[in-house]
Amino acid sequence: MLDVLMDSAAAVRSAAGELATPVAPSAATDAKTIAQAARADIERLLILTEALWQILKEQHGYTDSELFRRITEIDLRDGRADGRVAPSPPRTCPHCGRVMIKARPLCIFCDKPSMVDPFER
Ligand SMILES: [Zn+2]
Numbered sequence: 001m002l003d004v005l006m007d008s009a010a011a012v013r014s015a016a017g018e019l020a021t022p023v024a025p026s027a028a029t030d031a032k033t034i035a036q037a038a039r040a041d042i043e044r045l046l047i048l049t050e051a052l053w054q055i056l057k058e059q060h061g062y063t064d065s066e067l068f069r070r071i072t073e074i075d076l077r078d079g080r081a082d083g084r085v086a087p088s089p090p091r092t093c094p095h096c097g098r099v100m101i102k103a104r105p106l107c108i109f110c111d112k113p114s115m116v117d118p119f120e121r
Pocket of ligand 1: 109
């Protein structure tokens with residue numbers, strides 16, 4: 001009988017030890033996974049952008065200098081040539097005039113729709 005109790009106690013301690021082992025990945029692992037996924041998304045977007053640009057050049061005659069001029073124009077909208085897009089100014093609801101939440105198509109105050117700029121930041 002004592003042997004059975006000792007074996008049971010050992011089994012409980014073993015199970016408790018297994019439960020104490022972290023099951024979920026650590027925050028650092030989560031951050032690394034998220035960063036790797038973001039990097040993969042960026043690489044895919046770069047490939048898509050370059051492919052689309054090649055199509056535009058080949059089929060519609062656009063030039064690299066035109067693309068460069070447009071990139072510079074967008075970069076300078078905030079007065080700084082820093083390779084970054086300036087944040088969009090707050091958008092007001094056309095129905096009630098209150099400030100809307102970015103990228104949200106419905107006003108939180110009057111629940112009416114407003115057109116969202118797809119490049120809003
Ligand atoms: Zn509104």
